[in-house]
Amino acid sequence: MTTVNDPGNSLGVMETAGLRAYGVFKSFGDTQALSGASLCIAPGTVHGLLGHNGSGKSTMIKILCGLLRPDAGDISIDGHSASGWKSSHESQLSVGVVHQDLGLVTEMTGLENFGLQTEFCRPMFIDRRRMATAATASLKWLGAEVDLSIRVSQLSAIDRTMIALAGAVGSFQSRKLRYLILDEVTVSLGAAEVQQLSNVIDSLRASGIGILFVSHRLAEIETITDVVTVLREGRVVVNGRTAEFDETSLAELITGPQDGTSQTRHSEAENGHPPGTDKRLGETTSGPASPMESSAGACALDVRDLSGQTLRSLSFSVSPGEIVGVAGLDGSGRDELGSALVGVDGKYEGTISVGPLTTRSISPIKTKQLGITLSPGSRSSAGLIQQFSVRENLTLSSLASLTGWGWRIRRKEERRRAELWAERLSLRPRSVETSTAKLSGGTRQKVLVARCLQQEPQVLVIDEPTAGIDVGVVQEIWGLVKELATTGIGIVVIGSDLSELIKLSDRLIVLRDGQLFGSLQGDRLDEQAAYQLVAGSGGQVSSIS
DSSP states (O other), X not given: OBOTTOOOOTTOOOTTOSEEXXXXXEEETTEEEEEEEEEEEOTTOEEEEEOOTTSSHHHHHHHHTTSSOOSEEEEEETTEEOTTGGGOXXXXXXXXXXXXXXXXXXXXXXXXXXXXHSOOEETTEEOHHHHHHHHHHHHHHHTOOOOTTSBGGGSOHHHHHHHHHHHHHOSHHHHTOOEEEEESTTTTOOHHXXXXXXXXXXXXXXXXXXXXXXXXXXXXXXXXXXXXXXXXXXXXXXXXXXXXXXHHHHHHHHHOSOOGGGGXXXXXXXXXXXXXXXXXXXXXXXXXXXXXXXXXSSOSEEEEEEESSSOOSEEEXXXXXXXXXXXXXXXXXXXXXXXXXXXXXXXXXXXXXXXXEEESSOOXXXXXXXXXXXXXXXXXXXXXXXXXXXXXXXXXXXXXXXXXXXGOXXXXXXXXXXXXXXXXXXOSSOOTTSBGGGSOHHHHHHHHHHHHHTTOOXXXXXXXXXXXXXXXXHHHHHHHHHHHHTTTOEEEEEOSOHHHHHHHOSEEXXXXXXXXXXXXXXXXXXXXXXXXXXXXXXXXXXXXX
16 A cells, blocks of 8 residues: 555556656645646556545546646656646547536437537538448447437436436447546446446456546445546645445545544533533433434434435434534436525425424415525525625525515615624625625625524525635624524535535534434534435434434
8 A cells, every 4th residue: 555645556557657747746725636646547447536526626637637737747648748738639539538517408319419529520610421331330349229309308318317428438449448437327327337337347348448436435435446646735644445445444534633623513512411412401312323313302403204306204303502514426316405405496295394383385475474484505606696695695585574665675674784784794895885786605604604594494404504604704694503503493405525515513414315314413423423324325214422
């Protein structure tokens, strides 16, 4: 096993062979994305790349495929320097990439999408016959059968993946593809489809293509890859044969050493309760408890058999004053949960209760009557109207209480309320007439939360509360959420940043395949245990107290 900043020669390939990054540095403003990271993808091997969100994986991928230039360090392909290779046609052709979202246009056919990724243009027209021949040959070589005349939106997840792969591979004989980067391509695939993709990867490996396989699913890394590299905070912490590691050791390498203080929940630390003690009951929790139940007797929110596009019979509950974090990989149902809890962007089935009130007809009107409000993750597109001022956005959800005769808005009262919330949440700039488009990400999040709180909710759902927010403002958002919890509101925080969820939450629930997979609370709520629950291969629901 090789370690820090050593690209390694784990499979004994020639020193010059491979797609190599050596001592790569890359920063974006004050953020250091890569700090001397090294990596080597050997021909005929599958190289796994692991790391938390923000570890530098995406930056490394973009550098390897020529989308970004490193600030320092060397990139080479089979011993030939690739510096300045963004303009090198040969280098671009030798490295293919399939991104997580596959890069397909859903309203175009499979054949048209294949053509977008390859070159079949002649002067004044597109050579569709040659494009169809090449697409059919690529799919046949991959061992896949896909109807290329159907729109991508009507294809299954695995068929979409195969079209993206075919476009990256192109006609293998003519493109001379030597290396292929697969970036989280299994996110939307089920177990059977992952196995089908694994068979294709085996064929590519046998043909001599070197593959960089990026995934959060530790079981896939274990079964598909030959070599694995773990990135943490822009540095390589380990590089070695996959057989040398199990899921537990990989999770530990990804998360790093655990700070014991991170296991103390905010409510316990702030109120003098020892870890594992419920502040509402004053008794030490003993487990394991059912992952579908909150640790206290009363329920601010009780969800039963919630189903939607990806959610399948999801059940959980939240106590008054409790912060419940929701984690899961992309495609687990995590991204849909916020919308489902307030009944927007889809049709949902199940039962939602807030205190004594219950609804089986999940819609925005019904959930608002229950007292549930959502601060959505997409602040710009789904949360705030950019053309509106802070005042207009702050009061948008409470206009009914601001209207008088003839439905005219009482502007003085509207401004008074807006200024009150701006002062309470320390909005910057303080002027409520400032255009929302001019605000920072952190201030926009505060405006969203303030608008939610004006509805006096019993349950607040916050999706990705600190995405795209500066580190200093993150602490302010955390403080606001913790303060709200002390008022007795039940809070659900949905996020992709595990370390953030753990520091913020009293209890963490993990979703997988649209269902509740497990939960963590008390002394066992740490990052290593959480990551293994999120990304490991365990097959049954678990609850750890």
